[in-house]
Amino acid sequence: MSLELFKKQLKTGDFSNVYLFYGEEAFLKDYYLNQLKHKLVEESFADFNLNVFTGKHVDMQQIWDAVESLPVMAQYKMIVSKDSGLFKSPRAAEKEFWENVLADIPPHACVVFYETEVDKRSKLYKLIKKNGLAVECKYQKTIDLVNWVERVLTSYDKKMSKQDIYYLLEHCDTGMTNVKNEIDKLVSYCRERKYISREDIDKICTKSTESRVFHMIDALMENNTQRALESLNDMMILREPVVKILALMARHFSGVLKVKLMMDQGMSTGEITSHMGMAPFVVKKYMKQAGHFSARYLHDMLHECVKIDTAVKSGKVSEKVVLQTLVVQCGSRMGR
Numbered sequence: 001m002s003l004e005l006f007k008k009q010l011k012t013g014d015f016s017n018v019y020l021f022y023g024e025e026a027f028l029k030d031y032y033l034n035q036l037k038h039k040l041v042e043e044s045f046a047d048f049n050l051n052v053f054t055g056k057h058v059d060m061q062q063i064w065d066a067v068e069s070l071p072v073m074a075q076y077k078m079i080v081s082k083d084s085g086l087f088k089s090p091r092a093a094e095k096e097f098w099e100n101v102l103a104d105i106p107p108h109a110c111v112v113f114y115e116t117e118v119d120k121r122s123k124l125y126k127l128i129k130k131n132g133l134a135v136e137c138k139y140q141k142t143i144d145l146v147n148w149v150e151r152v153l154t155s156y157d158k159k160m161s162k163q164d165i166y167y168l169l170e171h172c173d174t175g176m177t178n179v180k181n182e183i184d185k186l187v188s189y190c191r192e193r194k195y196i197s198r199e200d201i202d203k204i205c206t207k208s209t210e211s212r213v214f215h216m217i218d219a220l221m222e223n224n225t226q227r228a229l230e231s232l233n234d235m236m237i238l239r240e241p242v243v244k245i246l247a248l249m250a251r252h253f254s255g256v257l258k259v260k261l262m263m264d265q266g267m268s269t270g271e272i273t274s275h276m277g278m279a280p281f282v283v284k285k286y287m288k289q290a291g292h293f294s295a296r297y298l299h300d301m302l303h304e305c306v307k308i309d310t311a312v313k314s315g316k317v318s319e320k321v322v323l324q325t326l327v328v329q330c331g332s333r334m335g336r
Contacts, residue, residue, distance in 0.1 A: 002133045009133075010035055015076070017105040018132030020125070022087070022115040024277065027176030028137035029114055033080070040076045040110055048072035052080045060097050067101060067109045080112045087118035087125055095124065102127040140176065142281040145169055152180065153196070156187045160196045166281070168201050173208040174279050182206070209240050213248045214285060216327070217256075221292045225331030232327050242312055242319040249326075250305035257298040259283065260290035301330055 009015050019036065021029045041050045051066040063079065071077040084090075086098060102124065105111060111132075118125055118134075128134050140148065149165050160168070172179045182205045186196050189204045212235050219228035235245055255276070262272045273283045308326055311317045 002135045006032065006133055006135055010039060013039065015040065015110060016132035017107065017109060018102060018111045018113075018128050020087070020113040020115065020118070020128045020132070020134040021137060022113070022118045022134065023137035024116065024139050025137040025176060027180065028140075030177075032135060032137070033112065033114055036110075036112065037078060040074070040078050042074060045072050045074055049074050049076070050078045050080070052082065053084070054082045056083075056085045057091070057094070058084070060094065064097075064101070067106065067111065071108055075108065076110045077108055078110045078112065080114065082114040084113065084115065086113070087115055087122055090124070098124055099127065102131060105131070139174065139277075139279040142166075142169070142279070142284070145176070145179070145279075145281070148176070149179065149183065152183055153187075156183075157194065158187055158190065158196055159194055164196070164198045164201065167198055168205065169281055170214075170285075171201065171205060171207045171211045173210070174282065178208075209235065209244060210248055210252075212240075213245065213252055217249075217252060217289060217330075220327070220330050221289055223331070225328060228327050228331060229324060232323060236320060236323075242323060243309065245323065246305055246309045246312065246326075250302055250309070253298050253302040253305065256286050256289050256293060257295060257302065259286040260293070260295055260298065263287060263290055264295075304329060 049071045066079045146165050216228045216231035273280050
């Protein structure tokens with residue numbers, strides 16, 4: 001509802017005095033923030049009418065001066081606070097300051113917060129809900145991502161089959177920004193050629209380490225330890241840090257275990273996706289793997305990852321050998 005109202009405001013020009021754009025999907029937060037900026041701030045007067053404060057514990061007096069000062073040749077002065085942490089763990093003085101500001105914002109000021117995590121129980125969040133708009137930017141549903149990719153490709157006069165769009169999404173790092181970067185690379189590579197193929201994706205796109213770990217676990221799921229070792233070797237050749245691979249494996253086994261337990265409780269795909277806070281297509285892959293692994297196996301493998309991570313960081317073992325041993329153990333314990 002808040003997003004629909006925001007889109008309506010962009011059309012009518014009847015804006016609120018305070019906004020909060022929050023959530024995991026940075027691409028959408030950037031997009032909505034820029035849409036608002038385009039409407040409120042004329043570029044030639046940006047030095048006078050736009051103030052951006054980044055990070056935690058910024059100078060509150062500077063913020064106060066920005067809020068109170070009048071705009072120059074414009075209706076609004078835009079004050080942006082990015083990644084402040086105010087809605088998660090504010091200091092007492094900051095909390096009191098912003099509660100006072102938000103309770104009585106001057107009509108010429110438009111205060112915009114750009115955050116990842118928020119506590120919806122906080123007074124600051126409730127003040128924004130009361131006096132303005134809080135727009136949540138979640139990871140998009142798979143079908144919405146597919147439709148968005150099609151629109152982006154159309155803007156470049158390019159085409160890709162739906163199956164290959166799904167393939168592209170599965171191999172990219174999470175987030176629309178990363179997907180857009182890979183599309184730009186593909187468009188540049190294909191030049192005048194209208195159709196982008198799976199072969200182009202394999203040649204040009206950077207597969208995320210997480211995607212490679214997914215494929216390695218898929219190989220174990222199919223009792224193909226040799227292919228899993230080949231996937232591991234590919235990551236080693238690319239000089240992926242061992243601690244990163246271990247961390248992703250641990251996170252993967254932990255995610256699949258959580259999904260399996262939720263599936264056992266009878267939770268729906270939508271409920272699981274909401275609870276996990278991940279892209280829907282990632283959760284669906286977790287759900288697929290959860291059907292092949294026992295809870296005991298997942299718990300044991302998670303424990304092994306943590307144990308080996310400690311050994312690697314102590315410098316007492318060969319990183320390559322210990323990872324290969326872990327993959328072999330993962331394969332040998334299948335079915336337990």
